[in-house]
Amino acid sequence: MTTTATPTASRDSPFTVSDVATASGVAPSAVRFYEKHGLVTAVRTAGDQRRFDDSAACRIKVAKVAQRVGLTVREIADVFAALPADPQPEDWGRVADVLVAEAEARTAALRSHLGEMRSGAKLCDIDERRESPAR
Amino acid sequence: MTTTATPTASRDSPFTVSDVATASGVAPSAVRFYEKHGLVTAVRTAGDQRRFDDSAACRIKVAKVAQRVGLTVREIADVFAALPADPQPEDWGRVADVLVAEAEARTAALRSHLGEMRSGAKLCDIDERRESPAR
DNA sequence: CTCCGCGTTGAACGTATGTTGAGGTCAAGC
DNA sequence: GCTTGACCTCAACATACGTTCAACGCGGAG
Numbered sequence: 001m002t003t004t005a006t007p008t009a010s011r012d013s014p015f016t017v018s019d020v021a022t023a024s025g026v027a028p029s030a031v032r033f034y035e036k037h038g039l040v041t042a043v044r045t046a047g048d049q050r051r052f053d054d055s056a057a058c059r060i061k062v063a064k065v066a067q068r069v070g071l072t073v074r075e076i077a078d079v080f081a082a083l084p085a086d087p088q089p090e091d092w093g094r095v096a097d098v099l100v101a102e103a104e105a106r107t108a109a110l111r112s113h114l115g116e117m118r119s120g121a122k123l124c125d126i127d128e129r130r131e132s133p134a135r
Numbered sequence: 136m137t138t139t140a141t142p143t144a145s146r147d148s149p150f151t152v153s154d155v156a157t158a159s160g161v162a163p164s165a166v167r168f169y170e171k172h173g174l175v176t177a178v179r180t181a182g183d184q185r186r187f188d189d190s191a192a193c194r195i196k197v198a199k200v201a202q203r204v205g206l207t208v209r210e211i212a213d214v215f216a217a218l219p220a221d222p223q224p225e226d227w228g229r230v231a232d233v234l235v236a237e238a239e240a241r242t243a244a245l246r247s248h249l250g251e252m253r254s255g256a257k258l259c260d261i262d263e264r265r266e267s268p269a270r
Numbered sequence: 271c272t273c274c275g276c277g278t279t280g281a282a283c284g285t286a287t288g289t290t291g292a293g294g295t296c297a298a299g300c
Numbered sequence: 301g302c303t304t305g306a307c308c309t310c311a312a313c314a315t316a317c318g319t320t321c322a323a324c325g326c327g328g329a330g
Contacts, residue, residue, distance in 0.1 A: 017307075028307095029289055037287090047296055049307055058252065065248045068241045070205035073287070089253050096249035103242040106203045110238055113200045114231035117193065118224050152277075164319055167278095172317090182326060184277050208317070 013043050013051035023057035024064075031060065038077040039063055055087055062095070069103040150187040158192035159199075166195070173212040174198055190222055197230070204238040 020040070021028040034040050035050065040059050042050035063076045071079075079098050083091055155175070156163040169175050170185065175194050177185035198211045206214075214233050218226055 027289070030287085032308095033288060045307095047307080048309095049296090062248065062252070065245045067287095068205050069238070069245055070203050092249065092252045096246075096253060099249065100242065100246050103204070103238075103245055107235065107238040107242055110200045110204055111231075111235050113197065114227070114234065117197070117227045118231060162319070163277095165317090168318060180277095182277075184326095202317095 013053045015052040015054065015056065017050055017052075020052045020056045020060065024060035026060060026064065031056075034060060034063070034073070037073050039073055039080060053086070055083070058087075058092075059083075062099070066099050066103075069099075070106055071099070071102065075102075150189065150191065152185050152187075155187045155191045155195065159195035161195060161199070166191075169195060169198070169208070172208050174208055174215060188221070190218070193222075193227075194218075197234070201234050201238075204234075205241055206234070206237065210237075 015023075017028045017031050021031045024031070026034075031040070031052075032050075035042050040052060040056040042052050042056070045051055059080055063073070063080075066076050066079075067073070076099075079095055082098075083095060087095075150158075152163045152166050156166045159166070161169075166175070166187075167185075170177050175187060175191040177187050177191070180186055194215055198208070198215075201211050201214075202208070211234075214230055217233075218230060222230075
């Protein structure tokens, strides 16, 4: 079993920065940025180049959609932290549940706040009207 | 009816920056920032001070919740542009519909994207695997 | 009249999210 | 061996969203 050192950076993670960038529809600079912030992880080749596995493009695509509902890169990375290496559909399912739940919670807050306004116009006014009685 | 020059900055808009800030729960600097970006409008007193009407705090409260679902200040201001002066509950209702619709559209996009992933694991992989056969 | 407090402006700073460019390395082809 | 292109790092810049600070004005209490 000591046959070779199992070159991790070649068998498991064949994708370069630009591979991932193309596949996920973002710029290479963004891929590096996301790696720096823990949204995706990479191993390094002997020449110090990043190599990503195929879940990287997936993470980034999801992140872009999640950002649209108000999640920060940090928050998304935290959710992704629950993902194992080589995530299966059910792993993605759990992540999906968390992200959608968060999005719906925020939408519910919006709806609730707006609902108050619809029912009572005064709910949004500034209470304290210390308008002088002089005219 | 030409009794006085109807001093707009006193009768319609009695609230100062700090009034609005307190009522809406943001810092005075934020209120000025929002005015600069068209989220709220103000008239000026003779001494060049801002005076807001009572819808200002309302707009800001709504904006803060709308930001949580990923809307930018610009986008929110655009939606608010449909509001008349002294908005009635039904005016707020229309704004609410637009904002909630946008939030739900974004959540739907998230859900849809994640749903694809749950059903087929390969949907998110990088198609082109040009792994050289040489080991 | 002076001082206090609130208002004004503009610039600088700070975080989040990236992009761009300079300067250097590495592997492949002629 | 030299060029070419993709990669590396690090720093500067850019935009959105604010906060903080310095310098100044104005209006009422003593």
